[in-house]
Amino acid sequence: MVEHCPSCGYRFERDHGYWIGAMIISTAFTLVGFLVVFVGGILIWWPDVPWTGLLITTLSVTAILPVFGYPTARTVWIALDLMVRPLEAAEIDRAANSMRGGG
Numbered sequence: 001m002v003e004h005c006p007s008c009g010y011r012f013e014r015d016h017g018y019w020i021g022a023m024i025i026s027t028a029f030t031l032v033g034f035l036v037v038f039v040g041g042i043l044i045w046w047p048d049v050p051w052t053g054l055l056i057t058t059l060s061v062t063a064i065l066p067v068f069g070y071p072t073a074r075t076v077w078i079a080l081d082l083m084v085r086p087l088e089a090a091e092i093d094r095a096a097n098s099m100r101g102g103g
Helices: 021-045 049-084 087-099
Strands: none
Touching: 021 049
């Protein structure tokens, strides 16, 4: 991932440990995916649930979702963070400075 937005110069990682929120969101996405597949599978095939197939499918989804869902989780985290904590004047100045090539 790039350090700054190529359009406005916004620095994506605002503080040390900033992406912990994105990891929490990714974990929530994975939990929802697990519940949808597992509970949905039980409801679809009840009363003759193919437990082995459901287990393999659920574990596969649970393993794949964090890998492919993390970029979306990071985007959601940035949006939530900016809604709750808008950019400060110093951050806006640093973004403008990075767009001028000042780093």
